[in-house]
Amino acid sequence: MPLPVYSGPFGPPQAERLLWRAGFGPRPGEERALAARGLEGAVGRLLTTGPDNLVGKPPQIDGHRLFPLDKFGHDHLWWLDRMVRTSRPLTERMTLVWHDWFATSNETVGSQRLMIRQNNMFRRAGLGSFPGLVTRVTENPAMLLYLNGLESEKGAPNENYGREMMELFTLGHGSGSTERDVREQARALTGFTATYRNGYGWIKFRFDRNRHDDAMKVIFGKAGPFNWKQAVQLAIEHPAHRTFFTRKLWSYFIPEPADDETQAALEELYVQSGYSTRQVLAAILKHPLLYDGPRMVKPPAVYLAGMLRTLGDRISTEDWIWLSIQAGQLLFYPPNVSGWNDDRWLDTSTFHARWQMAERVLRKHSYQPDHTKRGTVPMDPDKLVDRAVSFWGVRLSDATRRSLLAYARKAMATTTADDDRQKKFPPMILNALRHLVAASPEMQTA
């Protein structure tokens, strides 16, 4: 079955949307460079993996580097920095997808070191085979701590991981796994252990044959002395998995569900490619709905990292920690094992937090009204709006542009025959316009 491919014009607007969905938005000019490659070339470029080259200045907080392994919130800043400076935006964005898909919270794990280790695993293995990824997740120390894998041993299996592995990671809820399957999977997954060292935490994560239940199990109607790798494979081969995987991956990039034919074709592609995330992802990123369909709300981390990326700013404040909490997304602390609720990013409270984020981003760029030379900033309302829009490089709807223009006109109208206002108001208005653009519906979505 052929998969539909977007065939309309692929110019900077399309490349810009692709960069927001598959990354953290363009650096200045990046959308033009990507558009020049055409759709195939652009998607191919994004899917190219390899060592990352972080561009721009490394983070600096009060003259110090980050302490991502130790200091509260610095793990969040560390990852934000990667989002801001990465040259492999899709790799980084997929890392965020996997963090949400295999949601693990440091609230329980209690180790920034282990969380970052998991994060690097996602970054390394995220575009390869999905079964390979689930296998890595299953033996991942942070996940073992999060879903009680260390407490699961022969004679006393803990069902937590096995249940979520099927319900949330591979099959979906109520898709053919029974309570018996859960119990039997739990037995197959027994055997992991680690050593606790006082003052350091958990170390030496390993599989201990003596803790593993190697007796017969019956899972999805198949009998065998299954071990943990086979437990993963059984879930992958379950007929519900291909549907679950393709739908879930799709939902991270396109807000409307795929039509039946596209869905069937994606499933076929997934199986025939040997369960390749990369192949399915390529098809999704070329699908017409990504370019013609509705916009998506940017997750808070994408919104924030995107602004800094656009402006070429480094991470230079811990304010991003509490502002991100208020905006609803502290990285490494998803609310629960099912991850963040992507339908609920925007409400009156999180919008307020985004307004404050933009304020904090803009502070260092703002004009000092008392010390800005005349002529530095235009007096004409239209030109003021143009300056604010080009500052962000965003495309605004006519309605939003009219709103901005109305503000600029109204404010400038009060400067007539007032020398002091003619000096101070234009920079203030430009500061405000930049802030309004950052808060606009167009900047909140892509």
Add this chain to the structure above:
Amino acid sequence: MSGAFARHHCDEFSRSTLLRRAVAEAGQGLPAIEPGMPAPAGTGLDRRRFLSRTLGAALTVYGASALGPRILDEGIARAAATGGAGRRVLVSVFAPGGWDALSLLYPIGDPRYRKLRSTLAFKPGDGPVFSSDRRLHWHPSLAPLARLHARGRLTVFPAIGYSHPDQSHFTSRHFWEVGALDPQSGTGWLGRLLDVVGDNENAMQGLSLDGALLPSLATARVPVATLSSPADYGFDSHNVWDVPGELLEEAIGSLGAASADPDPVLALAGKTIEQSHALHRQLGRFVGKDGQVHINPKAKYPETDFGRRLSGLAALLDANFPIRAAALTGPGSYDTHADQQGPLQDGATQIAEGLAAFQADLERRGVAGRVLTLVWSEFGRRAQQNESNGTDHGAAGVAFLMGTKVRQHMVGEFPGLTKGLDGDGNLKATVDFRSVYASLAEQWFDVDAARVLPDARSMPRPRLVA
């Protein structure tokens, strides 16, 4: 968040506080931080924020997933109209950290006091005599409470707790919150009370004056809400003031023009901006040019967050908002493992001044007859002070019940520092907090305590209400 806690706190206290904050932030299920630690009541309740037009304030509503915002607002209005207003109210004030009962009411008349408190002991005359038991003197900073006590406005529980006390902040506080010695309970005792006396639509019946839903109020059935300060919802811009600043508010609202866009997601974003703008304007009615909330208090409150919350509550009660139970966290942090005097004095001063102002305000507004305020902490502290001029976690502590309708000056007695200490050297309880809850349920709310408290049957019922 790190660094927000002074060094004299133990790790567990800071961590449990952070964990509870996270309940507020996430509003969703929260895994226990280590095996055996109870999840705070209310964990996992759905929550939604909405603007109450009747109240003109931002409410975050918990446990009302089936109701739309308009219904919620109408529910509040209906409850106010049909007599939900004017009913009796209980206010719960939590003093976090486990405050030192033996300093708040120091037993200067007990022969062992000065020995146990070699550097921390007060002298006779430092604070006023406690008239119900002259062995005890009030902490000097609690003089306002001593005056309320003298006026018959305050019942003192000098040794309140429970059997087999747990010395974990997290667990002991949880017991007090849920009204049972049950780590598994997911509803607060006030929440269960509201499940009985409350209704399905009035979210203001249980009001948490805190950034988070305080677990005492977590219900199983009816909605409850947290109220945030109107002043917290500002939309300022850096280096923008004068006319450009004044016009900014309107400009933010006009960004919602995209709510008519054919793209559904763009329209949604536009709508959210419109709602935010409307909320900001509504809240603006309460916020003066100084950024402070103005609600015309009838008493002089201390200039503290606690004072502002209490004065706001008094105004809401006076305006007949249909509140039945309210909960807030008191000022100060009482986990005084080291250098205790300063922090304890600060906290006690703030709490006493705030409570006295609240009572005076309620009396002048003429609503004091329907409000009782219970002030409690998760435990008291060890009788023997430690080597760091501090005290470690103990058992029985002190609690207060304030209001014009309190019946007694003292309930339970001070057990003394000889026979009154348990094997760990902690004060033994002479009143169980659950018996206080049971009496309040029956005597204040006219509800059979057995419907609210699992242990009601075995609890005595001290007469608390006049």
